Amino acid sequence: xxxxxxxxxxxxxxxxxxxxxxxxxxxxxxxxxxxxxxxxxxxxxxxxxxxxxxxxxxxxxxxxxxxxxxxxxxxxxxxxxxxxxxxxxxxxxxxxxxxxxxxxxxxxxxxxxxxxxxxxxxxxxxxxxxxxxxxxxxxxxxxxxxxxxxxxxxxxxxxxxxxxxxxxxxxxxxxxxxxxxxxxxxxxxxxxxxxxxxxxxxxxxxxxxxxxxxxxxxxxxxxxxxxxxxxxxxxxxxxxxxxxxxxxxxxxxxxxxxxxxxxxxxxxxxxxxxxxxxxxxxxxxxxxxxxxxxxxxxxxxxxxxxxxxxxxxxxxxxxxxxxxxxxxxxxxxxxxxxxxxxxxxxxxxxxxxxxxxxxxxxxxxxxxxxxxxxxxxxxxxxxxxxxxxxxxxxxxxxxxxxxxxxxxxxxxxxxxxxxxxxxxxxxxxxxxxxxxxxxxxxxxxxxxxxxxxxxxxxxxxxxxxxxxxxxxxxxxxxxxxxxxxxxxxxxxxxxxxxxxxxxxxxxxxxxxxxxxxxxxxxxxxxxx
Amino acid sequence: xxxxxxxxxxxxxxxxxxxxxxxxxxxxxxxxxxxxxxxxxxxxxxxxxxxxxxxxxxxxxxxxxxxxxxxxxxxxxxxxxxxxxxxxxxxxxxxxxxxxxxxxxxxxxxxxxxxxxxxxxxxxxxxxxxxxxxxxxxxxxxxxxxxxxxxxxxxxxxxxxxxxxxxxxxxxxxxxxxxxxxxxxxxxxxxxxxxxxxxxxxxxxxxxxxxxxxxxxxxxxxxxxxxxxxxxxxxxxxxxxxxxxxxxxxxxxxxxxxxxxxxxxxxxxxxxxxxxxxxxxxxxxxxxxxxxxxxxxxxxxxxxxxxxxxxxxxxxxxxxxxxxxxxxxxxxxxxxxxxxxxxxxxxxxxxxxxxxx
Numbered sequence: 001x002x003x004x005x006x007x008x009x010x011x012x013x014x015x016x017x018x019x020x021x022x023x024x025x026x027x028x029x030x031x032x033x034x035x036x037x038x039x040x041x042x043x044x045x046x047x048x049x050x051x052x053x054x055x056x057x058x059x060x061x062x063x064x065x066x067x068x069x070x071x072x073x074x075x076x077x078x079x080x081x082x083x084x085x086x087x088x089x090x091x092x093x094x095x096x097x098x099x100x101x102x103x104x105x106x107x108x109x110x111x112x113x114x115x116x117x118x119x120x121x122x123x124x125x126x127x128x129x130x131x132x133x134x135x136x137x138x139x140x141x142x143x144x145x146x147x148x149x150x151x152x153x154x155x156x157x158x159x160x161x162x163x164x165x166x167x168x169x170x171x172x173x174x175x176x177x178x179x180x181x182x183x184x185x186x187x188x189x190x191x192x193x194x195x196x197x198x199x200x201x202x203x204x205x206x207x208x209x210x211x212x213x214x215x216x217x218x219x220x221x222x223x224x225x226x227x228x229x230x231x232x233x234x235x236x237x238x239x240x241x242x243x244x245x246x247x248x249x250x251x252x253x254x255x256x257x258x259x260x261x262x263x264x265x266x267x268x269x270x271x272x273x274x275x276x277x278x279x280x281x282x283x284x285x286x287x288x289x290x291x292x293x294x295x296x297x298x299x300x301x302x303x304x305x306x307x308x309x310x311x312x313x314x315x316x317x318x319x320x321x322x323x324x325x326x327x328x329x330x331x332x333x334x335x336x337x338x339x340x341x342x343x344x345x346x347x348x349x350x351x352x353x354x355x356x357x358x359x360x361x362x363x364x365x366x367x368x369x370x371x372x373x374x375x376x377x378x379x380x381x382x383x384x385x386x387x388x389x390x391x392x393x394x395x396x397x398x399x400x401x402x403x404x405x406x407x408x409x410x411x412x413x414x415x416x417x418x419x420x421x422x423x424x425x426x427x428x429x430x431x432x433x434x435x436x437x438x439x440x441x442x443x444x445x446x447x448x449x450x451x452x453x454x455x456x457x458x459x460x461x462x463x464x465x466x467x468x469x470x471x472x473x474x475x476x477x478x479x480x481x482x483x484x485x486x487x488x489x490x491x492x493x494x495x496x497x498x499x500x501x502x503x504x505x506x507x508x509x510x511x512x513x514x515x516x517x518x519x520x521x522x523x524x525x526x527x528x
Numbered sequence: 529x530x531x532x533x534x535x536x537x538x539x540x541x542x543x544x545x546x547x548x549x550x551x552x553x554x555x556x557x558x559x560x561x562x563x564x565x566x567x568x569x570x571x572x573x574x575x576x577x578x579x580x581x582x583x584x585x586x587x588x589x590x591x592x593x594x595x596x597x598x599x600x601x602x603x604x605x606x607x608x609x610x611x612x613x614x615x616x617x618x619x620x621x622x623x624x625x626x627x628x629x630x631x632x633x634x635x636x637x638x639x640x641x642x643x644x645x646x647x648x649x650x651x652x653x654x655x656x657x658x659x660x661x662x663x664x665x666x667x668x669x670x671x672x673x674x675x676x677x678x679x680x681x682x683x684x685x686x687x688x689x690x691x692x693x694x695x696x697x698x699x700x701x702x703x704x705x706x707x708x709x710x711x712x713x714x715x716x717x718x719x720x721x722x723x724x725x726x727x728x729x730x731x732x733x734x735x736x737x738x739x740x741x742x743x744x745x746x747x748x749x750x751x752x753x754x755x756x757x758x759x760x761x762x763x764x765x766x767x768x769x770x771x772x773x774x775x776x777x778x779x780x781x782x783x784x785x786x787x788x789x790x791x792x793x794x795x796x797x798x799x800x801x802x803x804x805x806x807x808x809x810x811x812x813x814x815x816x817x818x819x820x821x822x823x824x825x826x827x828x829x830x831x832x833x834x835x836x837x838x839x840x841x842x843x844x845x846x847x848x849x850x851x852x853x854x855x856x857x858x859x860x861x862x863x864x865x866x867x868x869x870x871x872x873x874x875x876x877x878x879x880x881x882x883x884x885x
Contacts, residue, residue, distance in 0.1 A: 040611045112752055118825045119752075166550020202709050203752075204742035207885035218708045221603025223873050224610060224631045305780050320834050322577030377604065384599075384608050388617040390810070395597060438612065474574060474600040475608070490574060492747040494836070495771040500751055 015443070019354035022368050022410070025347045029407045030371055033382030040385065041226045049231040055215060059235055062195050062211040065126060069133035069194035070187050076134060076283070077141025077186070083113060083276040085146035087269070088262035094278060096142070097519035098284050100460065103139035104468030104514045105287065107199025109488070109507045113287035114204065125206040132204055133194040135283065139464065140193070140261025140412070141186045148182035148420045148456040151174075151450065181250045181419035188247030189415055192240050192372045198471065212236040216375045233378050240373025244411075245366055248355075248418075288511055294504035298497055306501035310509070316491075316502060323490055324482055330509060333467055333484045336402045337517060340466035343406040345459040348413025349451065355414070356421050369411040379404060384475055395478055404472040409462035416458040420450060460521040467514050484510050557813075566814045567593040567866060571603040571609065571618035571806070577834040578827060586821050590812050602711060609806065610635045611804040619815045622665060622822060624654075630869035632657055638804035639648045641816055645823035650842040653800065662802035665822050670715035670794040670799060670835035671703075671859045672717035675756040678763035679685065687764065688797035690723060693735060696885065700739035703753040703762040706885065708876050710745050711799075716766045717879055718868060719797035722861035732882045742883060745786075756789050769796060769857060770836040773849035791855035798860035801837065 084096045102110070114132050122128040152175060160170040198213045205214075211231045219229035265273045284448040295306055309316065351368040371379070383404060387394040394400055437445065470485040475488060484506055491503035576596065581593055597618055599605030606628045609621055613635045624632055632638060642660040653664040672693070679686045687698050705713030721728045741762060743749035750767060753760035756775075768774075772787035803822050805815040821827060828839035832850050839846075846854075878884075 015746065024647040037611070111748065115752055118622075202706070203748045205744070207883075209879070214709070218876075220607045221601065222606060222708060222876070225873065226607070226611070226626070232600070303780060317577075319579050320577050321580055321582065321583065322834060377611070380600065380604070381608055381611060384617055385612055388597075389612060389615055393617075396595070474598070475604065478595070478597055480596065486574070492751065493575060494778065495750060495767065495774040497780050501780070 006408050014440070015353060015357055018350040018357075019364065022347050022354070023364070024349035025343075025407075025410075026367055029141060029383070029403050030374070030379075033379065033386045034374070036385040037378065038230070040112055041230050043227070045381045046227050046230060049227050049489065052228065052231065055212060055228075055232040055235050058210050058212055058215050058232075059239060061208055063221050063239070065209055065211075066124070066133075066191045067127060068130045068135070068193035070190045072130055072134035073137045073141055073190045074183070074187060077138050078145060078183070079276050080138065080280050081142045081146040081149055083273050084142060084280070085150040085191060086263055087265045089265065089273060089277065091520050092262075093522055094515070095280060096146075096467050096522065097515045099280060100133050100139040100141045100464050101284055101288065101514055102520045104261070104464050104510060105135070105136070105507065107203065109291060109468070109503075110287060111200060111203035113290045117229055117286065124204055124209075126209050129197075129200055129209045130194075130203045132200045133190075135287075136200070137190040138283070139461070140189050143457055143461045144186040144189065144412075144416050144419075145179060145182045145456050146454045147179075147416050151420055151453070152178050159179065165402040181422065184250035185419055188243050189372065189412065191243055195239065195243075196375065198234060198376070213377075214374050216377055217417035220377050220381070229377075233375055236375065237370065237373045240368060241370060244369040244372070247415075248366065248369070264439055278366070288508070291504050291507050291511070295501060295508050298501060303501075305450075306498065306505045309502055310353075316487075321480070323487055324480060326487060326506065328486045329482050329484050329506075330513065332481060333510075334513065334517065335404060336483060337463040337466040339402040340405040340409055341459040341463040341521065343402070344409035344413050344462035344465075345455045347406065348410040348458060348462075349417060349455050351410065352414050352417035352454075353447075353451075368414050371407045372411045376475075380475025381473050388476075395476065398478075398481060400476040401473050401483070402466065404476060405466040405469050406462070408469065408472070409465040412461050412465065413455075413458035416461065417451075420454045421447065456521060460518045463517050463521060464514055467510060467517070482487055484513070538727060540880075547709055549798055556653055559628040560583040562758075563614070565591055565593055566811060567595055568620060568811055568814045569595045569597050569618035570818060570819050571597050571604045571616075571621045573623040574598050574600060574834060576623060579834060581832050582830045584828055585826065590814075590817055590821070592817060595820070606632060609637050612626045613637045614808045618810050619806060619809040619811050620803060620818045621806055622801070622803040624662070624802050624804070625711075626802075626865050627711075627718070627868050629658065629662060630865045631737075632804075633661055634808055634869075637789050638662055639807040639809070639812065641805050643816070643817060643820045644825050645841075646842055648823070648841045656800060662804040663746045663798050663819055663823060666801045666828075666831050666835065666837040666840050667798060667800045669796040669855065669858065670712045670719070670766065670859065671770050671796040671855060672716075672748050672768040672794075673754075673765050673771045674790050674792055675754065675763035677788045677792050683865070686790075686792070688792060688794060690720065690731070693764070694738050695741075696738065698764065700741075701723065701762055702738070702764040703741040703749045703760070704734065704735075704766045705746055705749050706742050706744055707879060710743075712746050712766050712768070713742075714872075715799055716795075717875060718863050719795050719861040721875060722797070722863050723795060723869050726837050727885050729878055729882045732879065736883055738768065742885065764792075768836065769793075769855040770838075770850070772853040772855075773847075776849050776853060787853050791849060793857050795879075798855045798857075798862045 038075055080099060084092065084099060114128055118128055118131065157206050160174045161167065165173065195211060196213045197211055198217065201209060201211050201214050212235060215232045216229045216236070219225045219232060296302055296304070298305065310326045316326055383400060387400060468485060470489060473486055474489070477483065482490070488503050488506045491499045491506065568752040568788065586592070586595055588639065600606050600627060602623055605621070606624050608617065609630060631725060638661045640660045641663070642657070643663055646654065646657070646663060649664060656664055674686045676686065684697065687693055687695070692698060693702055704716055707717040710779055719787050720731055724731045741753060749765055753762045754765040755761060755763045766830070769791050772791060775787040776783045803819055805812065805819060810816050825841065825844060828841045828844045832837050832847055833838060
């Protein structure tokens with residue numbers, strides 16, 4: 001046995017049953033809805049729809065697009081992950097939280113910002129879609145790769161360099177192999193998000209930049225062609241499943257875990273770190289600056305009206321049920337986000353631990369990742385059929401939205417946790433056990449600190465998922481239970497200057513909420 | 529190490545509190561199944577809105593608690609209703625329009641009901657109830673909107689007909705929405721089908737040659753491409769006959785004397801929104817009361833300024849911004865609902881091949 005592929009053979013007793021938590025969660029919130037939906041749709045002649053060439057052609061186009069988006073996201077995200085998670089500099093925590101912001105920006109807001117910045121030179125189509133996807137997914141790369149990178153002892157590279165390896169060689173032979181599973185995880189997830197993208201593709205794409213998700217939407221809500229939609233959704237789930245399976249097989253080499261101490265940059269490193277921080281801020285903040293500008297402008301010049309209409313009034317459009325109270329929407333979004341973070345961290349953490357302990361098979365590991373490949377329309381309709389009517393109508397409990405969000409976030413938690421846990425040194429368990437520690441005590445000694453680090457990183461990402469999610473919430477929210485992205489969408493669905501101005505204010509607020517919440521989660525994690 | 533349980537306990541406690549807070553404001557359906565107050569769930573799309581006091585008055589006078597549940601956009605809502613036909617997710621559905629209604633009828637989504645208030649319907653809507661299975665509540669027209677300020681500044685006369693839009697004078701000035709993903713986009717396509725019959729693809733070919741731009745959604749077109757809404761460069765957009773009054777109502781501070789956009793009344797497509805009782809409801813009597821209420825003068829008068837569509841009753845005075853600035857179209861294009869249901873897939877495919885999308 002090598003230290004690189006530990007098995008948790010001396011694990012405490014409760015660990016044996018950890019898999020039950022994700023299993024029950026998945027059955028309730030994914031299995032039952034999908035079966036309810038399939039029971040309505042699938043018939044013997046559904047299979048004949050598989051020969052329709054359209055979904056296959058769209059799958060091909062989406063694959064090409066998603067590969068390009070993934071490559072660009074890695075190219076931009078890896079240097080950011082390195083600098084933001086390994087080096088010590090003032091405001092690091094805030095910079096790391098800011099890097100999460102693109103992930104939660106409402107799609108239509110990002111689309112408008114990209115068109116304003118690049119539309120004139122790029123028009124609609126593949127190039128601008130790939131750029132927007134890379135931008136939105138920076139957080140995925142930074143968070144997943146960063147969580148692993150932060151745990152790699154920088155002294156290994158130093159040693160390699162003492163042995164006359166140049167920087168690049170040291171990176172290639174020492175750091176990269178240790179990072180490989182995390183990079184694979186991140187790449188797989190960026191691929192999946194780009195492959196299943198909806199809003200960006202609708203708003204910035206053209207005939208040859210489509211996804212199965214956009215096809216499912218058209219088949220469900222315009223053509224009411226449920227058989228066709230089922231096939232498209234099935235093809236999407238198969239592609240996503242294969243990609244995630246590939247990622248799950250990537251093994252780490254080079255177990256170099258060490259606590260997350262930060263490097264103080266000096267000399268040349270100082271310059272590089274400075275440049276990367278500046279670029280990060282520029283890339284992340286350019287669309288945000290455009291939003292702030294929109295929130296302060298009207299046809300007659302600068303104005304604070306949009307801001308005062310959000311904070312001054314109890315409801316937007318006084319007396320009407322259309323939008324409701326913006327402050328209540330913010331409170332609701334925050335509560336949903338916290339709940340999502342907690343549930344996803346627990347469920348995802350149990351799943352990651354179970355996967356590593358070898359208690360469950362690869363098929364189950366795959367099942368925990370599958371929510372990523374299920375389209376929002378599929379999940380929303382299925383949940384509605386299962387839990388939106390008698391005898392079990394759960395909409396009034398307000399639970400369906402955060403549970404759907406947790407379901408979407410669990411795969412991200414697993415992706416953050418697995419590569420890092422896998423690298424943890426299981427010899428510590430043995431050592432502790434030799435010192436007559438009880439098994440659970442020994443296990444915590446080895447895995448406790450690292451588990452806490454990755455759970456916090458993952459929980460922050462899960463909060464962000466919830467804050468920005470639109471599709472599932474639009475199906476499952478009660479009319480008086482809107483989240484901030486739903487409020488923004490309603491505002492943008494009507495004409496008039498105030499609509500766009502107030503929507504911009506709400507988007508800026510969403511950015512602030514995300515940054516603050518993620519920074520707080522990071523901070524809380526460090527202290528505990 | 530020992531802190532972990534504390535943190536976990538704190539987090540769980542927080543989540544319980546959140547859950548309690550989330551759920552405390554709604555009565556559970558068990559309580560209401562008893563003889564006491566009745567709850568009716570009204571399933572609508574996400575553009576639904578009424579005044580809070582109109583809803584409160586109804587609840588006070590009828591003893592019915594109205595719970596509004598959102599089904600997403602109109603298409604997703606209808607899809608959900610069809611999938612749940614017979615065992616519905618609500619008691620009443622509002623907002624299915626004439627492009628989608630036929631499929632709901634085929635699938636037995638609605639239970640027939642003719643409201644006594646139907647006698648007040650506008651004559652042209654009175655016979656559009658599909659044997660009493662649905663009730664028209666409002667209607668609106670999807671029309672070309674013009675940025676008057678832009679045309680005045682350029683010294684060009686604004687277009688007045690569908691034919692004008694293909695004229696080189698207006699090259700590169702029009703933005704429309706993709707009919708496969710946008711409801712007004714589909715309405716505009718149907719309008720051209722109604723006008724040009726089998727020759728509609730030629731018309732779209734001419735629009736394409738004249739530089740028409742296709743956007744993914746109404747928001748994207750209006751705020752991204754339209755010269756008035758945002759920083760766009762296209763002064764002609766597919767929108768609604770009521771967009772100019774909305775521009776006044778949602779203006780900053782003191783509303784301007786008149787809107788800077790106007791409506792081209794040629795080639796508008798009429799959308800009718802229906803309500804119906806969902807078959808399988810366990811509250812049929814209360815559901816009927818909700819339909820009556822939706823068609824009552826109070827709600828009908830409340831509709832224009834909340835949803836920016838016209839009331840289906842003929843005896844409702846319109847607000848001043850509507851009479852002054854909304855286009856009241858006498859001869860809107862319309863296709864039979866059955867024709868739309870049967871052909872929408874082919875129309876979209878054909879449109880896609882003409883437009884290269």
